[in-house]
Amino acid sequence: MFTVIEPGREQAVEARIEAGRVLLSADALRDALGWELHDGTLCNDAMCVPLPTGSRLGEGGVFDLGDVAATLGRPLALDTDAGAAFLGVSAGERAQALGSLFAPDFTLPDLAGQPHTLSEYRGKKILMVAWASW
C-alpha cells in the first residue's frame, strides 16, 4: 500500500512502483485524491482540469502520480522507499487567495482538543499571532 497525503487528508491505496514512479489505477486515484478522468478532463467534486495536449495520463488505465500533480500544477513530495507522497497546494492558488485579502479559513484545536474556526469570529477585529516554543 502507498499513502497519498494532502493537507487535511490521507489515504492508503494500492500502487505499483516502477522506476521511481508511483502508478495508480483509476479506482486508486479516485480513492486517494477524488479525481476521475472523463473525456480528457480530470475532475473532482469541485472542478475540472483539461489534460494538456499529448498527455498520456490515464493511458491503459494507469495514472502516474507525478503526472497527476503536474497536470494539476501542484507540488508533489514523493518517497517511494517510504511508501508515501504529499500533494501540496500550488503557489498560484495560495497567492490568489491571499491577494483577495479574504483571510483564508481554518479550523485548529486548542489545548483541550476543542476545534476553533477562524470564520466563527467574523464581526470582530482579530489579531492573529503565529508563535512557537522553538
Place this chain on the structure above:
Amino acid sequence: MWQALYEELRQRDFVVIAIALDKSVDDARPWIEKAAPTYPALIDTQHVVADLYNIVNVPTALWIDERGRIVRPNDVVFGTDTFKHITNLESARPLAAVRAWVRGETAGFPPADARALQTLPTALDQQARAEFGLAEWLARHGQPEAAERHFVRAGELAPHDFTIRRGSMPIRGIDPMGPRFREMLQGWVSGGRPYYRPLPDTRG
C-alpha cells in the same frame, strides 16, 4: 502578554487568536498554561496556517477586520520585550498600533497597500511545504530517516522559511536553541539577510 491586550480591548469586539506552530500539543502546553489565555490559543502541528498565510517565521502577526479581510499582512510582532536585546524589535509600537486600530482611531491598510505589503509564495515555497508535509507525516509514522531526507530538502528549497528549518528541529531531535540553530542563523545573516522581516513601519 496577549492576554493583557485582549482583556483591555475585548469589549470593543476584538479577539486575539494565537496559533502555535509546534510539533505537539505538549510542546506548546507549558507556554499556553503560563499565559492562561481566555482567547483561543490553538495548536498547528502540521503548519496548516503557515501554508495558508505564507508564514515563514515566528512571531508573525496579521490584522483581520470585522468582514474577514486582511487589513495588515504578515508582520513581525513581539508581545513583550523579552528578546529585544537579540532582535532589536520592541513591542510597544506595534501594540500601540493594534490599540489604535481596535479603538477606531486608525484604519488598517487600504486593499492596494495591504496587497503591496504581502509576500506571496513561490512554486519553490510550496514545493518546500509539500516536502515538509511529507517529512512531518513520516516522522509521525515511525520513519525518522525518510523524514530527515525531506526535512533537509524542504530547507534547501526554502532557506528563508524558518518555520521549516528551525520549526523542524524539535521533530528531528535537534535543539532549536542550540549550536545547530546558531550555525544556521549565522549562515543566513552573514549574507546580509535578516532573520526577521518586519513591515516598513509606514503607520508610525
